[in-house]
Amino acid sequence: MDLSSINPVLLLASLMVAATPILIAALGELVVERSGVLNLGVEGMMITGAICGFAVAVETGSPFWGFVAAAAGGALLSLLFALLTQFALANQVASGLALTLFGLGLSSLLGQGYVGVKPPHTAKLDIPILGDIPFLGPVVFSHDLMVYFGLALVAAIWAMLKYTRIGLVLRAVGENHDAAHALGYKVVRVRVMAILFGGACAGLGGAYISLIRVPQWTEGMTAGAGWIALALVVFASWKAGRVMLGAYLFGGVTVLQLNLQAAGVSIPVEYLSMSPYLITILVLVIMSADRSRAPASLGRIFHATQ
Amino acid sequence: MTKTLLRISGLTKAYPGVIANSDVSFEITEGEVHALLGENGAGKSTLVKMIYGLVKPDSGTMTLRGAPFAPTEPRAARAAGVAMVFQHFSLFDALNVAENVALGMENPPPMRDLATRIRDVSEAYGLPLDPFRTVGDLSAGERQRVEIIRCLLQDPRLLIMDEPTSVLTPQEVEILFETLRKLTSEGVAILYISHKLEEIRALCDHATILRLGKNVGTCIPRDTSAREMAELMVGSAFEAPARAGRELGDVALDVTGLSLGSPGEFGTSLRNIHFTVKKGEILGIGGVAGNGQDELWGALSGELTTDNEAIRLMGQPIGNLGPTARRDRGLLTAPEERLGHAAAPEMSLTENALLTGAKRENLMNRGFLKWAATEEFAKRIIKTFDVRTPGPGTAARALSGGNLQKFVIGREVLQHPEVLVVNQPTWGVDAAAAASIRQALLDLAANGTAVICISQDLDELMEISDRFCALNEGRLSDIRPAQGLSVDEIGLMMGGAHGMEVAHVEA
Numbered sequence: 103m104d105l106s107s108i109n110p111v112l113l114l115a116s117l118m119v120a121a122t123p124i125l126i127a128a129l130g131e132l133v134v135e136r137s138g139v140l141n142l143g144v145e146g147m148m149i150t151g152a153i154c155g156f157a158v159a160v161e162t163g164s165p166f167w168g169f170v171a172a173a174a175g176g177a178l179l180s181l182l183f184a185l186l187t188q189f190a191l192a193n194q195v196a197s198g199l200a201l202t203l204f205g206l207g208l209s210s211l212l213g214q215g216y217v218g219v220k221p222p223h224t225a226k227l228d229i230p231i232l233g234d235i236p237f238l239g240p241v242v243f244s245h246d247l248m249v250y251f252g253l254a255l256v257a258a259i260w261a262m263l264k265y266t267r268i269g270l271v272l273r274a275v276g277e278n279h280d281a282a283h284a285l286g287y288k289v290v291r292v293r294v295m296a297i298l299f300g301g302a303c304a305g306l307g308g309a310y311i312s313l314i315r316v317p318q319w320t321e322g323m324t325a326g327a328g329w330i331a332l333a334l335v336v337f338a339s340w341k342a343g344r345v346m347l348g349a350y351l352f353g354g355v356t357v358l359q360l361n362l363q364a365a366g367v368s369i370p371v372e373y374l375s376m377s378p379y380l381i382t383i384l385v386l387v388i389m390s391a392d393r394s395r396a397p398a399s400l401g402r403i404f405h406a407t408q
Numbered sequence: 409m410t411k412t413l414l415r416i417s418g419l420t421k422a423y424p425g426v427i428a429n430s431d432v433s434f435e436i437t438e439g440e441v442h443a444l445l446g447e448n449g450a451g452k453s454t455l456v457k458m459i460y461g462l463v464k465p466d467s468g469t470m471t472l473r474g475a476p477f478a479p480t481e482p483r484a485a486r487a488a489g490v491a492m493v494f495q496h497f498s499l500f501d502a503l504n505v506a507e508n509v510a511l512g513m514e515n516p517p518p519m520r521d522l523a524t525r526i527r528d529v530s531e532a533y534g535l536p537l538d539p540f541r542t543v544g545d546l547s548a549g550e551r552q553r554v555e556i557i558r559c560l561l562q563d564p565r566l567l568i569m570d571e572p573t574s575v576l577t578p579q580e581v582e583i584l585f586e587t588l589r590k591l592t593s594e595g596v597a598i599l600y601i602s603h604k605l606e607e608i609r610a611l612c613d614h615a616t617i618l619r620l621g622k623n624v625g626t627c628i629p630r631d632t633s634a635r636e637m638a639e640l641m642v643g644s645a646f647e648a649p650a651r652a653g654r655e656l657g658d659v660a661l662d663v664t665g666l667s668l669g670s671p672g673e674f675g676t677s678l679r680n681i682h683f684t685v686k687k688g689e690i691l692g693i694g695g696v697a698g699n700g701q702d703e704l705w706g707a708l709s710g711e712l713t714t715d716n717e718a719i720r721l722m723g724q725p726i727g728n729l730g731p732t733a734r735r736d737r738g739l740l741t742a743p744e745e746r747l748g749h750a751a752a753p754e755m756s757l758t759e760n761a762l763l764t765g766a767k768r769e770n771l772m773n774r775g776f777l778k779w780a781a782t783e784e785f786a787k788r789i790i791k792t793f794d795v796r797t798p799g800p801g802t803a804a805r806a807l808s809g810g811n812l813q814k815f816v817i818g819r820e821v822l823q824h825p826e827v828l829v830v831n832q833p834t835w836g837v838d839a840a841a842a843a844s845i846r847q848a849l850l851d852l853a854a855n856g857t858a859v860i861c862i863s864q865d866l867d868e869l870m871e872i873s874d875r876f877c878a879l880n881e882g883r884l885s886d887i888r889p890a891q892g893l894s895v896d897e898i899g900l901m902m903g904g905a906h907g908m909e910v911a912h913v914e915a
Contacts, residue, residue, distance in 0.1 A: 273502075274507075278498075278500050281500060286461070286462075398502065
């Protein structure tokens with residue numbers, strides 16, 4: 103065992119990279135659930151985004167268009183979920199599970215020609231001055247744009263929910279859809295928009311894995327990240343700040359345990375592998391012991407009665 | 409001051425299989441309180457939803473101050489000066505007062521200005537409110553204030569109120585009426601929906617009566633007796649319940665020091681409740697909704713278990729027994745919510761009869777069900793209580809409120825309970841069905857059953873109970889003989905005005 107082989111700078115820097123995909127996907131799901139819809143298809147939308155982004159980035163040679171395509175692919179798949187649950191009034195849990203299975207299958211089909219291909223490199227920001235600060239520079243200021251996009255999204259969603267009219271209407275629809283309807287708000291329209299936003303975010307999170315984190319395409323490469331994102335939303339009590347905390351905690355423990363494995367710590371690998379899940383859930387369960395609760399209409403089917 | 413504000417002519421709305429409104433016409437003048445009367449299902453709700461733009465009429469026209477008025481959505485109705493206070497509050501529990509108000513406005517000012525305006529308006533009309541409290545923590549009366557303030561901030565010309573007093577104490581009702589009178593003196597017209605006839609007589613200038621979707625007459629409530637109005641609503645005369653003199657027996661149910669935390673997040677805890685009920689006696693428990701009624705019913709039915717000694721049935725402690733064990737011993741109950749709690753909506757009446765009657769009516773044989781006997785039992789309930797239904801195979805959901813309520817009350821009455829606890833036995837039930845349910849409770853008591861009736865309908869409690877008490881914030885008031893109690897005394901037992909004050913009349 104040689105703990106000195108773990109470099110704290112690299113550890114913290116890779117923590118931010120490891121956390122970003124679940125962070126972005128979880129933020130999308132947070133908005134969906136705040137509107138009162140439970141979309142269990144995050145994993146399916148992530149992997150669809152991963153392959154859409156990968157394929158388009160390879161074909162165009164531009165990671166930017168790859169991410170755009172990933173968001174579009176995730177949103178398109180979530181549109182299917184929106185049609186099923188908001189117009190055909192299908193059960194949300196079953197539809198979400200179906201979406202995950204469908205997305206996994208669809209992505210392997212789309213990805214057949216892309217196994218073993220290398221995607222174009224995504225440039226890292228090289229902020230002058232800031233990037234040169236010892237320690238802080240490499241840890242915080244020398245990542246790709248998506249890491250900062252994820253952080254900006256946390257702030258934007260927090261502010262949107264707290265200070266804007268749109269956020270208020272979104273919360274109202276998730277809290278009591280009958281009352282929102284009685285006041286004349288378009289419950290279905292709000293929810294469809296939220297679902298599309300959630301799909302786009304999940305797609306971005308997936309593409310981050312296939313284009314930057316790994317970067318290559320293999321079947322089922324999201325490996326449960328979508329489920330972690332879903333769990334994060336619940337344990338974070340539907341709060342954007344806590345989602346960020348949970349995602350970074352999860353990313354951090356994941357990176358740490360990989361480093362510990364590499365350093366040959368005498369704990370069985372299986373325990374190390376499960377540690378990110380256990381620790382994240384434990385911390386967030388303790389934190390969610392306050393008064394906050396789920397949106398009251400979460401998962402309930404809305405049907406406008408006359 | 410006698411200009412016509414809203415004229416409705418020939419409004420018709422049909423749903424598959426039912427005509428909700430058929431050729432309804434009437435007028436509302438500025439500054440008047442106009443009552444809309446009718447039983448459940450008479451089409452009142454559909455009519456006001458058309459005025460508020462939630463439902464589009466099939467035919468017919470409306471004019472507002474002479475101009476054609478056909479709102480396609482509530483937003484359009486609000487812009488034209490129509491505001492509505494809903495029967496089932498259209499509030500969001502997890503949001504605060506100011507956010508709730510903002511959701512009902514077209515262009516809300518920034519939160520800080522809005523909070524100031526809420527304070528100003530609420531104090532001017534005697535409805536004090538803190539804009540930053542979470543609505544889920546408010547009492548029923550306070551929640552209604554939120555709805556009213558939300559309407560008032562839009563300077564409405566027409567205010568629609570759907571059953572506004574069902575959650576208020578008599579004192580709170582009086583304050584609400586003061587507020588409404590102040591509004592009408594400013595020229596606002598009020599369309600007031602209620603089935604509390606005495607209140608309508610006290611408040612309203614005109615009344616339009618609907619029956620089965622049709623306008624069956626208008627009257628001036630001050631000059632019409634409550635009984636005449638009720639008969640117009642029902643369309644025929646019906647018998648008021650008759651009370652027979654009866655002997656009281658031994659104590660059947662003894663509740664001592666019952667305290668219980670509420671299982672719900674926004675519920676009310678019960679605090680040190682004492683009462684006894686004798687055989688042949690009806691104890692009426694009043695109080696505004698949300699003051700512990702559901703919790704008390706739960707504790708008596710066994711859905712919430714308590715300290716074993718806190719509840720004694722015929723001297724035996726039963727506090728930690730569940731509902732089935734209590735049923736075996738003769739304590740039967742009927743909850744408030746008939747569809748989903750008292751009866752399983754998708755199951756037939758026969759199956760529903762089995763659900764509570766299995767043991768006492770001997771409908772099981774070593775775990776196997778005796779369907780023939782069960783169907784007999786269901787038929788007996790249907791016949792004895794005049795439940796209007798094609799047969800015992802009908803799903804509970806298909807019955808009208810009044811008929812289903814007669815069925816679920818009848819189901820318990822026919823099992824010869826030692827003690828029967830009912831919660832809101834005639835809530836949302838037409839007058840004729842309500843009268844027959846009350847008669848059934850009186851007859852049951854006359855045969856020696858102890859009856860506890862939890863209700864928010866004070867007229868009902870005064871009509872049937874021997875003794876009366878009220879729940880207020882989870883505490884039970886003194887228990888007093890029902891005969892001779894004045895409305896003021898009852899109101900004080902219910903907790904008075906809960907911090908409301910009369911509208912300040914401006915100079």
